[in-house]
Every structure is written in structure tokens, then in C-alpha cells.
Amino acid sequence: MSIEIEHINKRYGHFTAVDDVSLSLPEGQLTALLGPSGSGKTTLLRIIAGLEFPDSGRIRFHGEDATDVHVSRRGVGFVFQHYALFKHMTVFDNVAYGLTVKPRRLRPGKAEIRTRVMRLLELVQLDWTANRLPSQLSGGQRQRIALARALAVEPKVLLLDEPFGALDAKVRAELRRWLRRLHDEIHLTSVFVTHDQEEALEVSDRIVVMNQGRVEQEGTPEEVYDHPANPFVFSFLGQVNLFHARVQDGQARIGDLALPTSTPEDQPQGHGLAYVRPHDIEILPDGSAQGALAAVIEGITVVGPTARLELKVAGGKDLIHAELPKSRLRSLGLSRGSDTWVRPLNSRVFMDNGARAS
Amino acid sequence: MSTLASPIPPLSSEAPAWQRATEEPAWIRRLLIGIALTFLGLFLVLPLAVVLYGAFEQGLQVWYAAITEPDALAAIRLTLLVVAIVVPLNLVFGVMAAWAIAKFEFRGKSVLITLIDLPFAISPVVVGLIFVILLGSQGWLGPWLAEHDLRIIFAVPGIIIVIAFGTMPFVARELIPLMQQQGKEEEESSLTLGANGWQTFWRVTLPNIKWGVIYGVILCNARAMGEFGAVAIVSGRIRGETNTMPLHIEVLYNEYLFTAAFAVSSLLAGLAIVTIAVKSLVEWRDERQRHPAAA
Amino acid sequence: MTLALRQPSVIPGFGITLGFTLFYLGLILLIPIGAFLLYTAQMSWADFWQAVSHRQVVASYKLSFGASLIAALLNLVFGAIVAWVLVRYRFFGKRVIDALVDLPFAMPTAVAGIALVTLYASTGWVGQYLEILGLRVAYTQLGVVVALTYIGLPFVVRTVQPVLEDLDRELEEASAILGANRLTTLRRVILPALLPALLTGFALAFARALGEYGSVIFIAGNLPFRTEITPLLIVAKAEQYDYPGAAAIGTVMLLAAFVLLLLINALQWWTARYTRR
Numbered sequence: 048m049s050i051e052i053e054h055i056n057k058r059y060g061h062f063t064a065v066d067d068v069s070l071s072l073p074e075g076q077l078t079a080l081l082g083p084s085g086s087g088k089t090t091l092l093r094i095i096a097g098l099e100f101p102d103s104g105r106i107r108f109h110g111e112d113a114t115d116v117h118v119s120r121r122g123v124g125f126v127f128q129h130y131a132l133f134k135h136m137t138v139f140d141n142v143a144y145g146l147t148v149k150p151r152r153l154r155p156g157k158a159e160i161r162t163r164v165m166r167l168l169e170l171v172q173l174d175w176t177a178n179r180l181p182s183q184l185s186g187g188q189r190q191r192i193a194l195a196r197a198l199a200v201e202p203k204v205l206l207l208d209e210p211f212g213a214l215d216a217k218v219r220a221e222l223r224r225w226l227r228r229l230h231d232e233i234h235l236t237s238v239f240v241t242h243d244q245e246e247a248l249e250v251s252d253r254i255v256v257m258n259q260g261r262v263e264q265e266g267t268p269e270e271v272y273d274h275p276a277n278p279f280v281f282s283f284l285g286q287v288n289l290f291h292a293r294v295q296d297g298q299a300r301i302g303d304l305a306l307p308t309s310t311p312e313d314q315p316q317g318h319g320l321a322y323v324r325p326h327d328i329e330i331l332p333d334g335s336a337q338g339a340l341a342a343v344i345e346g347i348t349v350v351g352p353t354a355r356l357e358l359k360v361a362g363g364k365d366l367i368h369a370e371l372p373k374s375r376l377r378s379l380g381l382s383r384g385s386d387t388w389v390r391p392l393n394s395r396v397f398m399d400n401g402a403r404a405s
Numbered sequence: 406m407s408t409l410a411s412p413i414p415p416l417s418s419e420a421p422a423w424q425r426a427t428e429e430p431a432w433i434r435r436l437l438i439g440i441a442l443t444f445l446g447l448f449l450v451l452p453l454a455v456v457l458y459g460a461f462e463q464g465l466q467v468w469y470a471a472i473t474e475p476d477a478l479a480a481i482r483l484t485l486l487v488v489a490i491v492v493p494l495n496l497v498f499g500v501m502a503a504w505a506i507a508k509f510e511f512r513g514k515s516v517l518i519t520l521i522d523l524p525f526a527i528s529p530v531v532v533g534l535i536f537v538i539l540l541g542s543q544g545w546l547g548p549w550l551a552e553h554d555l556r557i558i559f560a561v562p563g564i565i566i567v568i569a570f571g572t573m574p575f576v577a578r579e580l581i582p583l584m585q586q587q588g589k590e591e592e593e594s595s596l597t598l599g600a601n602g603w604q605t606f607w608r609v610t611l612p613n614i615k616w617g618v619i620y621g622v623i624l625c626n627a628r629a630m631g632e633f634g635a636v637a638i639v640s641g642r643i644r645g646e647t648n649t650m651p652l653h654i655e656v657l658y659n660e661y662l663f664t665a666a667f668a669v670s671s672l673l674a675g676l677a678i679v680t681i682a683v684k685s686l687v688e689w690r691d692e693r694q695r696h697p698a699a700a
Numbered sequence: 701m702t703l704a705l706r707q708p709s710v711i712p713g714f715g716i717t718l719g720f721t722l723f724y725l726g727l728i729l730l731i732p733i734g735a736f737l738l739y740t741a742q743m744s745w746a747d748f749w750q751a752v753s754h755r756q757v758v759a760s761y762k763l764s765f766g767a768s769l770i771a772a773l774l775n776l777v778f779g780a781i782v783a784w785v786l787v788r789y790r791f792f793g794k795r796v797i798d799a800l801v802d803l804p805f806a807m808p809t810a811v812a813g814i815a816l817v818t819l820y821a822s823t824g825w826v827g828q829y830l831e832i833l834g835l836r837v838a839y840t841q842l843g844v845v846v847a848l849t850y851i852g853l854p855f856v857v858r859t860v861q862p863v864l865e866d867l868d869r870e871l872e873e874a875s876a877i878l879g880a881n882r883l884t885t886l887r888r889v890i891l892p893a894l895l896p897a898l899l900t901g902f903a904l905a906f907a908r909a910l911g912e913y914g915s916v917i918f919i920a921g922n923l924p925f926r927t928e929i930t931p932l933l934i935v936a937k938a939e940q941y942d943y944p945g946a947a948a949i950g951t952v953m954l955l956a957a958f959v960l961l962l963l964i965n966a967l968q969w970w971t972a973r974y975t976r977r
Contacts, residue, residue: 528911602712631808
């Protein structure tokens with residue numbers, strides 16, 4: 048079931064949490080709402096669920112208006128960041144809850160409930176925990192139980208609020224791969240909120256990047272990562288280096304290096320900023336290559352197979368960051384204080400109109 | 406070479422026996438514990454002991470005779486009747502008030518919380534006086550009540566009203582912080598799973614606040630049974646009719662029937678002990694739930 | 701209209717729960733108190749002033765406020781020590797002692813009253829030894845202080861205890877590392893952190909003592925001008941059907957209670973700010 052979000056607004060006093068957001072989330076896909084804290088992503092998710100009321104705008108499920116449908120009849124599955132499992136019920140009773148509160152004529156029989164709950168517990172690979180209390184489970188297990196509980200009522204859409212936020216790094220990585228596989232199995236239209244760009248890139252079919260209550264960009268992970276629409280998206284989706292450049296005739300110049308810009312040629316020329324990812328900075332042994340910039344290595348950190356360099360470009364003020372394989376660093380024979388040459392391989396140039404990325 | 410040869414100087418050998426930076430010397434600790442125990446002994450343990458001693462000094466039979474004497478039985482019966490009405494009322498009030506305050510954001514909430522605290526601050530004697538003036542035969546509603554043959558002051562209804570006033574906050578004060586701390590997520594979760602409000606309350610909220618409710622009810626019950634100042638004004642002290650247990654104790658004491666007074670007192674003292682025992686139990690459970698590993 | 705008063709919420713039951721709460725509060729609490737204040741307001745100022753400034757009444761204010769103040773101060777000092785001992789030290793029977801602190805809160809005041817007078821009478825378990833020292837407690841102003849200390853005992857302990865439990869040990873360790881001795885740490889680090897809670901507990905104990913009746917009347921002896929507390933005067937006037945006189949004094953007590961409640965609220969707000977850190 049697809050979800051259509053039309054001109055949703057939500058304010059709390061003077062704070063605008065969601066600012067005229069319209070989105071269409073296609074059926075059967077796993078969408079990530081990605082943004083920093085306070086970007087309105089959780090509020091939007093809760094509005095889709097029916098846990099918050101929008102000040103204006105409509106929510107449609109598969110074209111059908113759900114805006115005024117109460118949360119208990121909206122048919123969404125919601126997984127809370129801190130699980131919100133019922134502490135006093137066993138795992139089995141937690142998962143069965145949604146079935147046992149149905150009106151008597153719609154309620155499945157005891158045996159039927161038992162089969163369905165056990166099937167779900169098997170799906171989340173926790174059937175052996177049925178008689179335990181939530182407090183006896185680890186964080187990752189609780190999260191999977193919360194998911195099973197949400198799925199038990201056969202929701203039309205599944206909504207997850209920072210599903211991995213409260214877990215430690217290792218469990219987090221495992222659980223998100225598991226969620227991806229689960230989604231591929233059940234193909235339920237799903238939306239999850241996260242502030243972790245890696246998580247969004249790894250798990251989702253689509254990413255909606257939000258900032259200050261507005262949608263900055265939406266698209267597939269590749270689209271958003273490779274073609275960020277604006278400086279905010281570029282810097283939010285990973286580390287960046289900024290180079291000051293002069294934009295002229297559709298080209299951005301840094302020293303004698305010319306970079307292509309996305310700016311149409313009829314745009315006024317002026318000052319621009321080139322955004323370059325650390326792994327797109329090439330380290331060169333000499334200055335013979337066209338456009339190479341002289342730089343001094345100020346620091347080297349080796350993390351596993353990758354070496355991270357901090358460099359100061361001649362004439363520049365800010366440090367720039369570069370990443371390269373450790374083996375390459377060794378073959379270049381570089382160390383702290385070495386003189387070297389750098390060249391951006393891939394960049395995006397945005398006009399510097401003050402709207403700089405934070 | 407020379408730097409290696411001179412090691413770090415040893416710690417001064419006169420240093421006192423090792424003591425944590427955040428601890429006091431043993432003699433201060435013992436002194437403070439001694440002061441605390443003496444104070445609590447004088448003010449808590451001895452009064453309790455004197456009640457029990459006075460009650461059972463002359464044997465179980467005398468004690469039993471004292472609490473089964475007709476006036477005593479009448480007082481016990483009246484007291485039980487009063488709490489049977491007041492406690493459920495204040496329970497319903499406490500749960501409703503706590504639900505409204507803990508689950509919703511609205512203007513004037515802090516004023517409401519202060520109002521619920523009000524009966525704590527008002528002297529029980531003033532509480533009694535307020536209702537005598539409002540409902541007594543010389544009071545504002547007095548003539549109207551007399552016309553309709555309704556007797557409230559110097560009768561049981563008056564006792565019920567002043568006790569309801571005095572013990573109003575107990576359940577609410579117990580539940581408000583508890584429910585605020587538990588937040589709304591479990592209720593929201595229940596709603597997303599299709600439950601209605603009633604189902605959510607009975608199956609999710611109530612089990613979570615069960616122990617708070619139990620303690621609130623027991624405390625409310627103990628305070629209702631022991632209420633004295635307000636009842637003293639509105640009851641009229643008609644023996645066998647409008648004397649609650651505390652009033653009966655006063656009567657016995659003033660008639661120098663000390664053993665009987667302590668015998669009836671021992672019942673209420675026992676109730677007080679049960680009350681604080683339940684409180685400890687609730688807190689102990691709470692602690693164990695919060696730090697399961699520690700217990 | 702309701703939308704302006706509250707934020708919308710999916711959780712049901714706002715109307716009925718708040719409605720019942722306000723109805724019950726209004727019926728039991730607000731209307732009676734309002735009517736009572738109106739009743740007093742109908743008195744002429746001269747009558748009112750005469751009732752509340754009679755010599756016997758003024759003597760009772762002095763005793764009630766004075767004894768409550770002394771009792772609250774005693775509870776401040778000993779309550780702080782008890783809280784400290786209960787939080788910081790381990791000793792045999794601690795759990796039971798901790799639970800017992802609430803006893804005056806659960807114990808009927810009349811029972812406390814006859815227990816205290818029996819204990820502190822010149823033939824009582826404690827009174828006979830105090831007699832040797834030349835101290836008379838029962839039927840004196842000292843007796844009033846003893847009873848008011850008893851009923852105010854839980855308040856300081858129970859407000860200070862949680863704050864002390866929350867107090868970060870690292871603060872004290874930092875103070876020690878910076879060279880402070882234990883006494884300096886207590887004065888400069890611990891006491892300032894406990895101050896709001898101490899004051900709140902003090903004010904609660906004082907407020908409770910001011911209105912207390914049951915536990916005092918047995919031990920006080922109730923001699924006019926000497927050991928007669930204000931609540932007792934109200935009861936005496938009510939029993940003589942002098943309702944205007946009782947209402948006038950009652951209004952003074954009620955206003956004192958309002959002021960104390962506001963003060964306590966402000967203090968609790970201050971405490972909450974500290975505990976949140």
C-alpha cells in the first residue's frame with residue numbers, strides 16, 4: 048500500500064516541526080526518513096501513524112484519506128525507539144496483544160492466535176523466548192519482539208522510529224541487515240526514521256533527507272549520495288572538504304585547476320564552493336599532473352585498511368581530509384610533514400550565496 | 406643512569422590508614438549513626454512500643470474485651486463504613502486526576518496539582534469548621550437541610566465528607582509522579598495495535614501502576630481511619646453512634662481507661678505498620694525492577 | 701476552545717478524567733473553602749479583628765508558630781543526619797529503620813498523642829529520667845514541641861534522601877582531589893546541593909505542625925495562655941457554637957496555609973531544577 052503525504056504542516060508554539068511536506072512513498076518499498084535531530088522526521092512519522100495530528104494537510108493510504116482515521120483503526124504497525132513493550136506481559140502476550148484486543152466478532156480463536164504468534168516469533172527467530180518477560184531480553188531481541196508485535200495485526204504499513212537507535216554498534220549493524228532481509232521477504236510498505244546516513248544508505252530503497260521540517264531531497268540511495276541536490280544533503284551524507292573557487296564560464300577554478308560545475312552558463316559568475324569527499328581526493332607524488340595543488344601532510348591516522356590524512360593546501364586556511372588505502376600511503380612513502388600534491392577527482396560546485404552547509 | 410637509580414619517593418609512612426576520599430573517619434560515622442538511631446528510637450520506636458505495651462500489659466483477654474466492648478465495636482463499624490465509602494471515591498478521583506495530569510498537556514496543570522495538594526496544608530480542624538459552617542444547623546445550607554430532614558453535621562455523612570476532603574490527595578499524589586515517569590509510549594503502542602482507550606487502561610496502564618495504586622489505597626485507608634481533628638468537630642461525639650475509632654480512643658483516655666484506649670489504639674497502630682510495610686515492599690519491587698542485577 | 705487549552709493527543713479520556721477531577725475538587729474542596737471565606741468576609745472588620753487579636757488567641761499564635769518553628773528546626777537538623785546516615789552508611793537494621801521513618805505519616809494522630817503523653821509524663825518511660833534532669837515535658841510547651849517534632853519527622857528525611865542519593869559522588873571526589881578536606885567539601889559542595897531540599901522539608905514540616913491537633917492536645921495540657929495551640933481554640937469556639945469567632949481564627953490559619961503552600965511549591969520547583977542537574 049502506498050502512502051501519499053500532502054502538504055503536511057505541524058507547529059509546536061513558535062517551532063515549525065514539519066513545514067509543508069509532500070511525499071509519495073511507493074508500495075512495497077522501504078523508505079528512510081533521514082535528518083539531524085529536530086528536522087521533523089519523527090514528527091512526520093508519528094503523523095503518518097496517527098499519533099500526532101497535523102495542523103493542515105492530508106495523509107492517504109493507497110489514495111484513501113486516512114487523516115481523520117484514529118490511530119487504533121488506521122492499521123499501521125509502529126515500532127517505538129525504546130520498544131515500548133508491555134513490561135508486565137510475556138513476549139507471547141505482547142505479540143498476541145493486538146489480536147486479543149480486537150472486537151469479539153473479529154477476534155481469532157485461541158488456537159489461531161497461538162499459531163500466528165508462534166509463526167511471527169519464528170520469523171524474528173525468537174520463538175524460544177515466548178514465555179519470558181521483556182526485561183529478560185537484550186536490546187536487539189526486544190526490538191525484534193516489538194517488530195513481531197507490530198506485524199501481528201497485519202498492518203497496511205510499517206513505521207519504525209529510530210529502530211536501531213538504542214543499540215550498540217555491532218548489534219545495530221546485524222539488525223539492520225536482518226531488517227533488510229525481512230523486508231525483502233514480506234514486502235510491506237515501510238518507513239523508518241534515522242539520523243544515521245550509513246544506516247539509511249545501507250538499508251533503504253529510498254531516502255528522504257529532511258532538514259528543519261522540510262524535505263531537502265528524495266531518491267534512491269545512489270541518487271542522493273552521488274547527486275546531492277544541495278550543500279546540506281552533500282555534507283549530511285558524509286564527510287566533505289570545501290574548496291573556495293571562482294566560477295566563470297561554467298567552470299570553477301581553484302588555482303589552475305578547473306572543475307566542471309552544474310551551474311548553467313548564463314548564471315552570474317562569482318564565488319563558489321567545491322564539495323569533495325575525502326575518498327575523491329587523489330594524492331599525487333609530484334606536481335606534474337594538470338591541476339595538482341601543493342599540500343603538506345599535517346597528520347595521519349590509520350584505521351584498519353584505510354589511511355586518513357589531514358593536509359594543508361598551500362595558500363589555504365582550512366585543513367582538508369583525504370582517504371586512501373594504507374598500501375597506497377606506504378608506496379608513496381609519505382609521513383607527517385611530507386610535502387605532497389593533491390587533486391580533487393570528483394566534485395560538486397555550489398554557488399556561495401551564504402546558504403552554506405553547516 | 407642517575408634518574409633511573411632514584412625511584413619515586415615512597416608515600417609518607419605517617420599517612421593514616423587508607424580512607425576513601427569521600428568517606429568520613431569511623432568515629433564520625435559511628436557518632437552520626439548513634440545520633441540518628443537515638444533520635445528515631447525516642448520518636449518512633451518508643452511511642453510504638455508504649456502503645457503495644459499499654460494494650461497488652463494486662464493480657465490478651467483484657468485487650469480482646471476492650472476491643473469487643475459495644476462502644477468500641479460501634480466505633481470500629483462506623484470507621485469501616487466510612488473508609489468503605491471514602492477510599493473508593495478517592496481512588497477513582499486519584500486515578501482520574503493522575504490520568505489527566507500525566508497523559509495530557511494542558512494549561513493550568515500546575516495550578517491543578519497545587520489544588521490537589523491543598524488538603525495537606527489545611528489544618529484538619531479548619532476542614533471540620535468549614536463544613537460545620539456550610540452544612541451545620543446554623544450554617545448556610547442548614548435551614549434547607551433541616552427542611553428536608555437531612556442531617557449531615559453531627560451525623561455520619563458529615564464524617565464521610567470531612568474525611569474525603571482530608572484524604573483526597575493520597576492516591577493522586579502516589580500516581581501522578583509514577584504515571585508521569587512511565588510516559589505515554591506503552592499507551593500509544595497499545596493504540597497503534599488497535600486497542601481502544603478502555604482496553605488500553607485496563608490491560609496496559611493499570612498493570613503498570615498496580616503497586617502505586619495499592620500503596621495509595623492503603624495509605625488513604627490508614628489516614629481515613631485515623632483522621633481526628635476534622636472529625637472531632639463535625640461528629641458531635643455521640644457514643645456508639647458518631648464516634649470513630651480515634652474519637653473513641655480520646656473518650657477512653659479522658660475517662661482514664663488507659664488500657665482500653667491503648668487496646669483500640671493498637672489496632673490503628675497495627676494498620677500503620679502494615680501501611681509502611683506495604684510501602685517498603687512497593688519500593689523494594691520498584692528498585693528490583695529498575696536494577697534487576699542488583700537484587 | 702478546548703484546542704486552545706490543550707495540545708491534541710491521541711490518548712483518549714481527557715474530557716472525562718479532567719471533568720471528574722474538576723467536579724470533585726470543586727464539590728469537596730473549592731466550593732466549601734469559598735463559602736467559608738465568604739462567611740468570614742461577611743463579618744465586620746471590627747468583629748473580625750476582635751476575634752483574631754484577643755489576648756488568648758495571640759498567645760496561642762505565639763505558641764503554635766513558635767513551637768512549630770522549633771519542631772521544624774529540630775527536624776531539619778536531625779532529619780538531615782538521619783537522611784545522611786540512611787543514604788551513606790550501612791548498618792544492621794537499616795531497611796527497617798528506613799521504613800519506620802514514615803510511621804508518623806501513617807499513625808493516627810490521636811494514637812500518637814496518647815503514646816507521647818504516656819511516654820513523657822513524669823512517670824513515663826522517658827519522662828521519669830527527664831524529671832531527674834529537671835525537665836518537664838508533658839503538659840508544658842516543651843510537650844507541644846515534642847508532639848510537633850514527631851508528626852513532622854518524615855518530611856525532611858524524605859525530601860533530602862532522594863537528592864542525596866542522586867548526588868554525584870564524583871563531585872565530592874573532585875572536591876577532594878582539588879585539596880578540600882571533608883568539612884570543606886560538606887560546606888562548599890554537599891550542603892549547597894541539599895539546600896533546596898532541606899528548605900522544602902523544613903517548610904513541609906512547619907506547615908504540617910502548624911495545623912496539627914490530635915497529637916498535641918493530649919500532651920499539651922491545654923492551659924489558656926500557656927499551652928493552648930490555635931487549632932484547639934478553634935475547636936473550643938466551635939463547641940461553644942461561636943462560629944464567627946472560630947471562622948475568623950480559622951481564616952487566619954487558612955491564609956497561613958495558602959502562603960506556606962505557595963512557598964513549598966516554589967521550593968519544590970527549585971529542588972527539581974537541582975535534581976535534574
